[in-house]
Amino acid sequence: MEAVAHFAPPSLSWRALAVWRRNFMVWRKLAIPSILGNLADPMIYMFGLGYGLGGLLPESLPAFGGGSYIAFLAAGTVCASTMNAASFESLYSAFARMHVQKSWEAIMNAPIALDDVVLGELLWSAAKATLSGVAILIVVALLGLTSSPLALWAIPAVFLTGLAFAAPGLIVTALAPSYDFFMYYFTLFITPMTLLSGVFFPLEQLPAGFQAAAQLLPLTHAVALVRPLLFGQIPDAPLLHIAVLATITVVCYWFALGLTRRRLLS
Amino acid sequence: MAPLAVIDLHKRYGDREVVAGISFSLTKGECFGLLGPNGAGKTTTLRCCLGLTAPDGGSISMVGEPVPRRAREARIRVGVVPQFDNLDPDFSAAENLLVFGRYFGIDDATIRARIPRLLEFAGLGNKADAAIRTLSGGMKRRLTLARALINDPDLLLLDEPTTGLDPQARHLIWERLQGLLAEGKTILLTTHFMEEAERLCQRLAIMDEGRIISEGSPQALIAEHIPVSPSPLRPANLEDVFLKLTGHELRD
Numbered sequence: 346m347e348a349v350a351h352f353a354p355p356s357l358s359w360r361a362l363a364v365w366r367r368n369f370m371v372w373r374k375l376a377i378p379s380i381l382g383n384l385a386d387p388m389i390y391m392f393g394l395g396y397g398l399g400g401l402l403p404e405s406l407p408a409f410g411g412g413s414y415i416a417f418l419a420a421g422t423v424c425a426s427t428m429n430a431a432s433f434e435s436l437y438s439a440f441a442r443m444h445v446q447k448s449w450e451a452i453m454n455a456p457i458a459l460d461d462v463v464l465g466e467l468l469w470s471a472a473k474a475t476l477s478g479v480a481i482l483i484v485v486a487l488l489g490l491t492s493s494p495l496a497l498w499a500i501p502a503v504f505l506t507g508l509a510f511a512a513p514g515l516i517v518t519a520l521a522p523s524y525d526f527f528m529y530y531f532t533l534f535i536t537p538m539t540l541l542s543g544v545f546f547p548l549e550q551l552p553a554g555f556q557a558a559a560q561l562l563p564l565t566h567a568v569a570l571v572r573p574l575l576f577g578q579i580p581d582a583p584l585l586h587i588a589v590l591a592t593i594t595v596v597c598y599w600f601a602l603g604l605t606r607r608r609l610l611s
Numbered sequence: 612m613a614p615l616a617v618i619d620l621h622k623r624y625g626d627r628e629v630v631a632g633i634s635f636s637l638t639k640g641e642c643f644g645l646l647g648p649n650g651a652g653k654t655t656t657l658r659c660c661l662g663l664t665a666p667d668g669g670s671i672s673m674v675g676e677p678v679p680r681r682a683r684e685a686r687i688r689v690g691v692v693p694q695f696d697n698l699d700p701d702f703s704a705a706e707n708l709l710v711f712g713r714y715f716g717i718d719d720a721t722i723r724a725r726i727p728r729l730l731e732f733a734g735l736g737n738k739a740d741a742a743i744r745t746l747s748g749g750m751k752r753r754l755t756l757a758r759a760l761i762n763d764p765d766l767l768l769l770d771e772p773t774t775g776l777d778p779q780a781r782h783l784i785w786e787r788l789q790g791l792l793a794e795g796k797t798i799l800l801t802t803h804f805m806e807e808a809e810r811l812c813q814r815l816a817i818m819d820e821g822r823i824i825s826e827g828s829p830q831a832l833i834a835e836h837i838p839v840s841p842s843p844l845r846p847a848n849l850e851d852v853f854l855k856l857t858g859h860e861l862r863d
Contacts, residue, residue: 350665358683363713370710371701447697453663454691455714455762456683610664611624 351610352603355460364452364465365472368442372473383477387426388484391418394545408547410576419485420572421544423478423499424506428564431474431507432535435514436527439466443518449609459610463602467511467594474507475500485575493577502574506567509590512597513563519604543568563593612675613637614766614797615660621668622655622821629655631821632669637766642788642798644808644815646849648857651818653801654694657770660799661686674766687715690759694770696751698743704730704754705739712761725761733757734783749780756787767791767798773807785810805849819857 372379395415402414409417442448449462479500485491517530541555542548542564548556559565566586573580580586615637622630630652637643645653658664660671662682671678676685699707705726712722730736733753738746746754752772759767772788773781781804788811792798802808808815809829816826825832829849836855837847 360714360716363716366713367699367710370706374701446700447695448699450693451697451699451711452714454661454686454693454759455711456686456716457714458683 348607351606352599355464355599355602356458357464358458358461360455360457361461361464361468363457364462365469367448367452368438368465368469369472380476380480383426383430384480384484387422387429387477387481390425391415391422391481394418408549410572412576413490416490416575417572418545419481419490420499420575421568423481423485423503423575424542424564424567424571425539425544426481427474427478427503427506427567428510428535428538430477431470431510432514432531434470434473435466435511436518436521436530437524439470439515440518440521440524440527442466443605443609444521453609459606460602463515463598463605467508467515467598467601470511470514471504471507474511475504478503478506491575491577493575495574495577495579499571499574502567502570505587505590505594506563506571508594509563509567509597512594512601515601516597516604519601519608538562538564541565543572563590566590613672614639614674615799616672617656617660617669618671619669620656620659620666620671622652622659622664623667629821630659630666633816633818633821633823634669635816635823635826637797637799639797640792640795641813642792642800642811644812645799645801645818646803646805646808646815646853647801647818648803651857652821653818654770656818657768657799657801660768661689661691687762688765690762690764690767692752692755692759692767692769692772694774696755698751698754698758700743703740703742704735704746707743707754708758708761711758715762717762722761725763729757729760732760732787747780749776749783752776752780752784753787756784760791765797767796769798769800771801771803773802773804781807803853805853809849817853817856824856825852 395418399414404413405411449459452462453459482496482499486496517527521527541551541559542562543559544564548559548565551559566589570580570583570586613636617636618634620630620633621628633656635643645656647653655664659666660673660678662679662685665679673685674688678685699710702710708726708729709719709722730739733756735750735754735757738750743751756772773784776784785807788798800811812829814826814828816823818824825836827835832852833847833849837851840847841851
């Protein structure tokens with residue numbers, strides 16, 4: 346009976362934006378180091394693999410879209426970095442606010458429902474992930490690895506990617522007894538996904554079974570949207586990829602909210 | 612209309628009934644105390660009133676709104692001091708008030724106008740920019756009380772507001788609460804300090820095992836339950852009533 350009530354549909358209000366704004370206000374205090382910190386890790390991967398490994402490959406391979414390996418890798422790096430930023434924010438940072446600082450409990454003494462709090466956290470994690478993705482997009486553009494105006498469409502795609510990873514992250518946060526729990530999520534879910542979604546090499550290199558499985562992974566759909574855009578092409582079946590990412594967001598948000606209600610509102 | 616009316620409230624966790632059918636009602640401008648040993652059901656009752664946990668039975672009306680159905684709307688006119696401090700460690704004292712006011716949808720100009728007065732009220736006039744971790748326990752409690760007033764509420768719910776404070780800090784809080792009552796605010800207070808209840812509350816209810824076992828003014832409860840002081844050296848007090856009604860064994 347109570348279990349059913351916890352998973353009742355969300356009841357949302359604009360107050361969710363006050364939660365978003367709270368997180369933004371904290372971030373603003375450390376904005377520059379935060380952006381640079383988020384940029385360092387993906388840049389090292391992109392330059393290391395792009396030039397190091399890419400240097401061993403022919404100048405232009407059809408498998409890499411006819412350009413250099415680093416240009417191929419650029420879109421993957423944007424998506425993987427967005428995924429990581431959304432995951433870190435919705436796991437470690439959200440958990441700190443929920444469990445350690447008890448910020449969510451304080452907010453719920455104001456006229457803000459848990460539904461709004463979790464939505465605010467979802468939108469915030471996606472926004473922060475977008476900053477991370479866009480920072481890499483800027484570097485990629487400055488290096489001349491993309492030059493098409495279509496690349497600007499990658500920005501909303503990156504935001505959608507952020508949502509699609511923040512929402513499952515909030516599920517894990519709702520279940521986590523402590524920070525250690527997040528290691529399982531990264532080891533079992535995020536790391537394999539990074540290698541199976543076409544970030545470092547085309548999906549077609551994988552055995553058929555893995556290729557089919559990859560279609561279930563959100564990162565696959567993010568890469569399928571962003572890579573053509575950076576190449577100046579319109580993605581194949583864009584509505585399918587958008588629908589998959591949007592569905593993951595909505596379903597996972599709802600489930601995360603139900604689990605968080607069970608955790609905090611019993 | 613009562614600022615808070617609770618009728619036949621029930622709350623069960625598994626097969627343990629934590630709140631077993633309690634009813635009480637506050638009149639405007641009074642301080643009503645919920646007293647009871649640890650585990651009596653006081654905090655659960657407050658959580659039900661705020662709409663933070665769904666009751667298994669009974670009805671609640673807070674500032675005229677049915678709870679939990681319209682708990683969000685009700686909380687617009689209520690201030691809360693929770694049992695454990697949950698000030699935002701990412702912000703200074705003044706920023707805590709600003710951010711909390713925004714949760715109520717109050718515009719920044721109005722909040723900023725209220726902040727100096729609230730910090731002054733909390734005795735933190737020179738601590739506006741202080742980080743939360745640099746504040747003492749008493750300062751944090753006072754800032755939490757100031758935060759609960761950011762929306763100029765009609766009703767205050769205070770869950771053990773002076774637990775863990777030294778006598779000086781406790782007396783300062785009491786003085787501030789008396790000031791709020793003089794302004795016409797209504798207060799629901801949970802406590803297990805009998806002196807606190809005697810000083811502040813016009814009426815109180817003693818809870819044990821999820822039920823209200825006695826209710827009335829402090830003087831009436833003493834007269835009813837302890838007609839003769841247990842010690843010839845002092846008059847009977849509320850603590851005698853409390854121990855008589857709830858027993859002497861430990862509750863945690």
